[in-house]
Amino acid sequence: MRHFEQELEQLKGKLLEMSALVEAAVQRSVAAVVQKDRSAADQVFRDEERINALEMEIDEFAINLLATQQPLAADLRLVVAALKINTDLERMGDLSVTIAERAISLLSEPVIKPMMDIRHMSALVESMVRKSLDAFVANDADMARSVLASDDAVDSLRTASYHELISYMEKDPQNIPQALDLIGITRSLERIADHSTNIAEDVLFLVKGIDVRHHSEVR
Amino acid sequence: MRHFEQELEQLKGKLLEMSALVEAAVQRSVAAVVQKDRSAADQVFRDEERINALEMEIDEFAINLLATQQPLAADLRLVVAALKINTDLERMGDLSVTIAERAISLLSEPVIKPMMDIRHMSALVESMVRKSLDAFVANDADMARSVLASDDAVDSLRTASYHELISYMEKDPQNIPQALDLIGITRSLERIADHSTNIAEDVLFLVKGIDVRHHSEVR
Numbered sequence: 536m537r538h539f540e541q542e543l544e545q546l547k548g549k550l551l552e553m554s555a556l557v558e559a560a561v562q563r564s565v566a567a568v569v570q571k572d573r574s575a576a577d578q579v580f581r582d583e584e585r586i587n588a589l590e591m592e593i594d595e596f597a598i599n600l601l602a603t604q605q606p607l608a609a610d611l612r613l614v615v616a617a618l619k620i621n622t623d624l625e626r627m628g629d630l631s632v633t634i635a636e637r638a639i640s641l642l643s644e645p646v647i648k649p650m651m652d653i654r655h656m657s658a659l660v661e662s663m664v665r666k667s668l669d670a671f672v673a674n675d676a677d678m679a680r681s682v683l684a685s686d687d688a689v690d691s692l693r694t695a696s697y698h699e700l701i702s703y704m705e706k707d708p709q710n711i712p713q714a715l716d717l718i719g720i721t722r723s724l725e726r727i728a729d730h731s732t733n734i735a736e737d738v739l740f741l742v743k744g745i746d747v748r749h750h751s752e753v754r
Numbered sequence: 755m756r757h758f759e760q761e762l763e764q765l766k767g768k769l770l771e772m773s774a775l776v777e778a779a780v781q782r783s784v785a786a787v788v789q790k791d792r793s794a795a796d797q798v799f800r801d802e803e804r805i806n807a808l809e810m811e812i813d814e815f816a817i818n819l820l821a822t823q824q825p826l827a828a829d830l831r832l833v834v835a836a837l838k839i840n841t842d843l844e845r846m847g848d849l850s851v852t853i854a855e856r857a858i859s860l861l862s863e864p865v866i867k868p869m870m871d872i873r874h875m876s877a878l879v880e881s882m883v884r885k886s887l888d889a890f891v892a893n894d895a896d897m898a899r900s901v902l903a904s905d906d907a908v909d910s911l912r913t914a915s916y917h918e919l920i921s922y923m924e925k926d927p928q929n930i931p932q933a934l935d936l937i938g939i940t941r942s943l944e945r946i947a948d949h950s951t952n953i954a955e956d957v958l959f960l961v962k963g964i965d966v967r968h969h970s971e972v973r
Contacts, residue, residue, distance in 0.1 A: 587968035598834055605824040615817055615837060622838065701934070705927040711920060715937075749806035 539604045546596055546617050547672050553589045553624045554668040556582055558661055560631035561727060565657040567638035568720055569650040576635040586628035593621045609741070616737040620671060623730040627664065630723045630730075637716045637723075647703055647710050652696045653720060659689055660724050663731035670735060676742040682735035689728040693721045758823045765815055765836050766891050772808045772843045773887040775801055777880055779850035780946060784876040786857035787939055788869040795854040805847035812840045828960070835956040839890060842949040846883065849942045849949075856935045856942075866922055866929050871915045872939060878908055879943050882950035889954060895961040901954035902966075908947040912940045 560579050567576035597618050600606070606614055663685050670678035700714040739747050779798050786795035816837050819825070825833055882904050889897035919933040958966050 584968075591965050591967065594834075598830060601820065601834070602826050602830055607821050611817060611821055615813075615820075618834060618837065619841065622841065701930060704923065704930050708924045708927060711923050711930075715920070718934075746810050748810065749803075 539600075539606065539610070542600050542604065543610070543613065546593070546600065546614070549589065549593050549596060550617060550620055550624070551668060551672060553586065553593060553621065554664060556586050556589065557624050557627045557631070558664045560586065560628055561634075561657065561661055561664060561724075564631040564634035564638060565653065565724075567635050568641060569654055571638075571642055573639070573642060576638045579631050579635040583628060583632050586625060590621055590625040594618065597621070612741055616671070616741050619737055620668075620734050623733050627727045627730045630727050634720050634723045637720050641713060641716050644713050647713050648699070648717075652692060652699075653717070653724070656689060656692045656696070656721060656724050659685055659692070660728045660731070663689070663728050663735075667731040667734035667738070670738045671741075674738075674742050676739055679735040679738040679742070682731055686728050686732045689725055693725045696721050758819075758825065758829070761819050761823065762829065762832065765812070765819060765833070768808065768812050768815060769836060769839055769843070770887060770891060772805065772812060772840065773883060775805050775808065776843050776846045776850070777883045779805065779847055780853075780876065780880055780883060780943075783850040783853035783857065784872065784943075786854050787860060788873055790857075790861055792858070792861060795857045798850050798854040802847060802851050805844060809840055809844040813837065816840070831960055835890070835960050838956055839887075839953050842952050846946045846949045849946050853939050853942045856939050860932065860935050863932050866932050867918070867936075871911060871918075872936070872943070875908060875911045875915070875940060875943050878904055878911070879947045879950070882908070882947050882954075886950040886953035886957070889957045890960075893957075893961050895958055898954040898957040898961070901950055905947050905951045908944055912944045915940050 560582050563575040563582075564579050566572050567579065597614050600614055601611075604610075663682050666678050666685075667682045669675065670682065697718060700718050703710045704714045736748050779801050782794040782801075783798050785791050786798065816833050819833055820830075823829075882901050885897050885904075886901045888894065889901065916937060919937050922929045923933045955967050
């Protein structure tokens with residue numbers, strides 16, 4: 536294996552490490568909400584530092600790779616995609632922190648509604664995070680497409696939950712603060728899904744050489 | 755001027771064109787809200803296509819620049835920063851569309867509260883967008899720092915408006931849908947401010963060579 540290829544593998548490995556951390560953060564932030572698990576939220580806050588450090592490390596690594604190897608064509612695009620994916624992953628980490636903060640504010644309140652929709656939505660979102668990175672590492676266009684397909688399902692779940700929460704608020708104004716927290720949580724999950732979609736679009740660009748970001752080819 | 759420097763200037767010019775479009779979109783989306791101006795919202799929807807096309811064009815231009823010029827050190831970092839800034843600008847365009855959509859949903863409703871806080875917040879956010887790009891083009895660390903300082907002011911305005919809107923909802927459940935739209939609008943403005951902050955951080959990284967993203971040096 537050429538030195539350059541080794542470095543590319545290292546870069547992919549670091550992104551996988553980052554995505555494993557982010558996936559765990561998403562999972563824990565949702566556990567903090569649905570199981571009222573304060574220690575899960577605290578773990579999310581602690582892991583944020585590691586995620587932030589890794590973001591900077593990956594940026595440095597990719598920039599050094601560009602400087603020392605001066606890759607061309609597909610290799611160059613792969614490194615640029617890695618830089619973009621890195622940014623998306625870090626923002627997903629931030630969104631897990633936002634969810635964990637909402638979880639803390641919900642800890643002391645009696646639950647106004649079953650959390651099944653949040654469980655369901657988060658299971659879908661976690662699988663999107665995992666698949667988008669697997670698609671990147673394996674250069675797998677089909678897997679990237681399956682991520683794009685899930686995004687619509689997440690949006691539908693979020694819209695249904697939004698309307699349900701509005702009706703809880705209208706029924707009893709005492710429900711308003713909690714309903715707003717739950718709306719915030721589903722919105723953060725939706726945004727995590729959007730970031731996975733960005734990653735999947737970058738993968739399709741890499742594999743197929745077409746820019747699907749603002750097209751309808753795969754939707 | 756070397757050919758490479760000409761190309762860098764072209765890249766900066768394209769980003770300025772993009773940011774002018776985004777700034778106008780933010781401004782129009784807010785006008786659609788506070789002046790109930792449907793045509794302003796429609797213009798935001800129309801301009802989204804141009805912003806999306808420009809995002810892809812700038813990415814292509816930057817990647818070609820990396821491939822053909824193989825820049826090193828500061829020049830390489832500048833091109834990488836341009837790629838990141840491009841992504842942030844496009845997301846700001848998306849957020850203007852979100853605001854314009856909320857504006858449409860508010861068109862037919864009587865106004866429940868004065869819009870002064872949204873005007874105030876959006877004036878601040880628009881200046882952040884402009885300053886963050888000016889800082890990039892002029893390599894101006896002080897201007898970048900002033901963007902970071904404004905971010906806290908935007909967060910405070912958003913928090914104050916959030917609590918006010920909760921009290922409107924609690925007072926009369928009929929206010930809930932409109933208050934949720936207004937909360938969504940201020941949240942989108944806050945996220946546009948966050949993207950300007952990302953850009954300012956990239957500029958500080960370029961100018962000072964230090965990564966302030968997850969530090970407190972400038973806050």
